[in-house]
Amino acid sequence: MSTHNVWTHKGTFLLAAVGSAVGLGNLWRFPYLTGENGGGAFILVYALTIFAVGIPILIAETMLGRASRRSPIMGMRHLTRTHHASRAWESIGWLGASSAFLILSFYSVIAGWAIHYTWQMLTGSLTGADAETIGAGFDALLASPGLLTLYHTLFIIASGLIVGMGIHRGIESSLRIMMPSLFVILLVVLAYGIANGDIGAAASFLFTFNLADLSLEGWLQAMGQSFFTLSLGMGAIMAYGAYMSSEASLTRTAIAIAVVDTAVAMVAGLAIFSLVFGAGLGPGQGPGLMFVTLPLAFAEMPFGALIGGVFFILVLGAAISSSISLIEPVAAFLVERFDLTRPQAVTLMVVASWALGLLTVTSFNVWAEGTLFHALFGRSAFDLIELLTNIFMPLGGLLIALFAGWALTHSEVMKEMRTSEAWFTVWRFLVRFVAPAAVAFVFLRSIPQVEGYLIPTIGALVIVGAFAAGRTFLVEPSQEP
Ligand code: PHE
Numbered sequence: 001m002s003t004h005n006v007w008t009h010k011g012t013f014l015l016a017a018v019g020s021a022v023g024l025g026n027l028w029r030f031p032y033l034t035g036e037n038g039g040g041a042f043i044l045v046y047a048l049t050i051f052a053v054g055i056p057i058l059i060a061e062t063m064l065g066r067a068s069r070r071s072p073i074m075g076m077r078h079l080t081r082t083h084h085a086s087r088a089w090e091s092i093g094w095l096g097a098s099s100a101f102l103i104l105s106f107y108s109v110i111a112g113w114a115i116h117y118t119w120q121m122l123t124g125s126l127t128g129a130d131a132e133t134i135g136a137g138f139d140a141l142l143a144s145p146g147l148l149t150l151y152h153t154l155f156i157i158a159s160g161l162i163v164g165m166g167i168h169r170g171i172e173s174s175l176r177i178m179m180p181s182l183f184v185i186l187l188v189v190l191a192y193g194i195a196n197g198d199i200g201a202a203a204s205f206l207f208t209f210n211l212a213d214l215s216l217e218g219w220l221q222a223m224g225q226s227f228f229t230l231s232l233g234m235g236a237i238m239a240y241g242a243y244m245s246s247e248a249s250l251t252r253t254a255i256a257i258a259v260v261d262t263a264v265a266m267v268a269g270l271a272i273f274s275l276v277f278g279a280g281l282g283p284g285q286g287p288g289l290m291f292v293t294l295p296l297a298f299a300e301m302p303f304g305a306l307i308g309g310v311f312f313i314l315v316l317g318a319a320i321s322s323s324i325s326l327i328e329p330v331a332a333f334l335v336e337r338f339d340l341t342r343p344q345a346v347t348l349m350v351v352a353s354w355a356l357g358l359l360t361v362t363s364f365n366v367w368a369e370g371t372l373f374h375a376l377f378g379r380s381a382f383d384l385i386e387l388l389t390n391i392f393m394p395l396g397g398l399l400i401a402l403f404a405g406w407a408l409t410h411s412e413v414m415k416e417m418r419t420s421e422a423w424f425t426v427w428r429f430l431v432r433f434v435a436p437a438a439v440a441f442v443f444l445r446s447i448p449q450v451e452g453y454l455i456p457t458i459g460a461l462v463i464v465g466a467f468a469a470g471r472t473f474l475v476e477p478s479q480e481p
Contacts, residue, residue: 005167005242005243006243006244006245007168007243007244007245008168008172009245010245011248012172012245013240013241013243013244013245013248013253014248014253014256014257015172015175015176015179016172016240016325017062017231017237017253018179018261019175019178019179019321019324019325020231020236020240020321020322020324020325021231021257021260021322022182022260022264022318022321022322023229023231023318023322023323024110024111024318024319024322025228025229025265026229026261026265026268027264027268027314028287028289028290028315029225029229030046030225030229030265030269031265031268031269031272031273031289032285032286032287032288032289033222033225034269034283035283035284035285035286036283036284036286037213037218037221037222038213038218039205039208039213039283040205040206040207040208040209041209041213041218042213042214042218042221042222043206043207043209043222043266044211045214045218045219045222045223046222046223046226047262049222049223049226049438050226050229050230050258050262052430052435053223053226053430053434053438054230054232054258055254055255055258056401056427056430056431056434056435057230057232057233057401058232058254058258059250059251059254059427059431060400060401060403060431061232061233061237061238061397061400062237062238062240062241062250062254063241063250063408063413063417064076064238064400064403065238065239065240065244066241066244066250067079067408067416068242070242070332070336071093071239071242071329071332071333071335071336072092072096072097072235072333073093073094073097074093074333074336074337075093075238075242076089076090076091076092077093079403083408085403085407089399089403089407091399092396092400093235095233095392095395095396095399096233096234096236096238097235097329097333098392099233099235099389099392099393100234100236100330101326101330101349101352101356102356102385102388102389102392103234103326103389104156104323104327104349104350104357105353105354105356105359105360106360106382106386107322108152108155108156108159108323108353108354108357109148109151109152109360109382111155111316112148112150112154112155113141113148113151113291114319115151115154115155115316116141116147116151117291117295117312117315118309118312118313120137121295121298121305121308121309121312122305122306122309123305126295126299126308127299127304128299128300129296129299130296130299131296134292134295134296134299135288135292138288138291138292142364142365143364143365144365145361145362145366148361148365149358149361152354152357152361153354155316155319155320155323156323156350156353156357157350158320159320159323159324159350160327160346160347162174162324163324163327163331163342163346164342164346164347167243171324174321174324175321178320178321179321181317182314182317182318185310185311185313185314185317186264186267186268186271187267188307189271189307189310189314190267190271192303192307193270193271193272193274193278194274196275196278196301196302197271197274197275197276197277197278197279197297198277198278199270199274201273201274201277201278202269202271202272202273202274202276202277205273205277206266206273224390224393224394227393227397229261229265230257230258230261232393232397232400233392233393233395233396233397233398233400234329234392234396235329235396236325236326236329237325238329238400239328239332240325240328250417251417251418251419251423272290272294275294275298275301276289276293276294276297278297279296279297279300279301281293281296281297290315294308294311298311327349330345330349331346331349332345333345334348356385359381359382359385360381360382360385362381363381363382363383364382367380368380394439395439397439398436398439401431401432401435402432404431405431405432406432410424413427413428
């Protein structure tokens with residue numbers, strides 16, 4: 001059964017996909033990864049991956065959604081049937097649903113930190129505080145399972161309420177208010193950074209490229225980040241694509257999403273580093289960059305409490321517009337498959353993911369180390385869940401690229417893309433060969449035993465595998481169904 005829902009406007013898919021893409025990945029993860037990896041060179045690799053791999057897969061994933069007009073799992077089931085492809089490709093849907101579930105569980109915990117800091121900023125409790133106090137405050141937050149659980153709960157309930165209200169009344173209407181406000185706030189923070197910080201130092205840190213600065217690990221992180229930030233490989237984009245108007249241009253929309261998402265990351269990076277450098281602080285603080293270094297910069301600046309509060313509201317809004325896209329694919333599946341009502345489906349997903357999130361909560365305090373869990377998996381639950389999503393997302397992206405590249409027929413793709421034959425050829429070359437090889441690199445990052453020299457070999461294997469996939473599992477692309 002298909003839901004046959006379509007967004008109210010031609011442009012809503014763009015709005016929703018940008019809402020999904022712009023999130024903690026842009027405001028929190030991108031700046032700290034860039035800071036840890038020496039700046040410009042990291043950004044160069046990140047941007048190249050977005051354009052050579054991200055956009056083609058974005059087009060592919062949206063196409064699978066729009067062509068099937070179903071939730072990712074049911075959509076892939078439908079497509080494998082209509083294309084006489086192996087049922088194994090349905091794993092794209094299952095992988096996506098599992099990653100969405102896993103990501104939501106920790107995304108909500110981290111977004112919860114922003115609730116804490118919004119409050120701290122607006123009440124002025126950090127004004128004038130020194131580095132030690134602010135650092136200790138962050139540590140105290142992480143040490144408190146009660147507080148973390150409270151914020152995690154608030155955040156996930158808010159996200160669930162939006163999705164529960166449906167794609168029109170809930171998702172569309174909240175995004176229509178939220179997204180423009182977020183862009184305004186981002187520009188306000190940038191202007192504040194220019195006035196009070198050191199924008200010159202920020203710009204030269206971000207845009208001076210020296211590839212020698214970048215380790216192999218940094219390369220792989222940049223590629224992984226470009227996946228995460230575009231919400232690729234896990235069904236969010238496919239679920240939203242299922243509601244996309246048939247008139248909207250896939251290619252143009254995908255490029256617009258990537259450009260806006262990258263622009264937001266760059267502007268956020270400029271604003272944050274300008275404040276950080278202006279306050280004489282260092283860029284390489286890791287995950288604490290936004291929650292320790294940045295509050296410290298705000299603590300020392302005029303109107304810092306107010307702008308800081310507004311900044312964390314921005315973080316919250318961006319996080320919520322992403323977390324709703326993590327709930328939608330799973331909720332839509334439960335509705336289609338088990339005939340649940342939307343509120344029932346959302347509740348099921350959110351409660352389960354909330355419960356799993358408690359493991360992330362305890363990973364920062366009571367079960368931080370020395371537990372049975374550590375003995376079994378050698379890491380905290382949070383690290384394990386993150387590791388799993390780092391495997392599932394690229395794997396999902398790889399399969400999406402292969403399926404769209406090999407199983408969909410020429411005329412189907414042309415109908416969806418509506419571009420020239422030349423663009424079609426470029427796209428298909430990218431999804432058939434370049435994207436799978438590139439994703440294999442990202443994938444290998446999660447397997448620590450694999451040494452650098454093995455990577456080219458595996459890249460080659462992927463290309464051979466792509467041929468095998470095209471021949472074995474799928475109908476010949478020239479055979480129109
Ligand atoms: N793209 C989101 C961000 O940058 C994260 C996300 C990943 C959201 C996957 C949905 C799906 O924060």
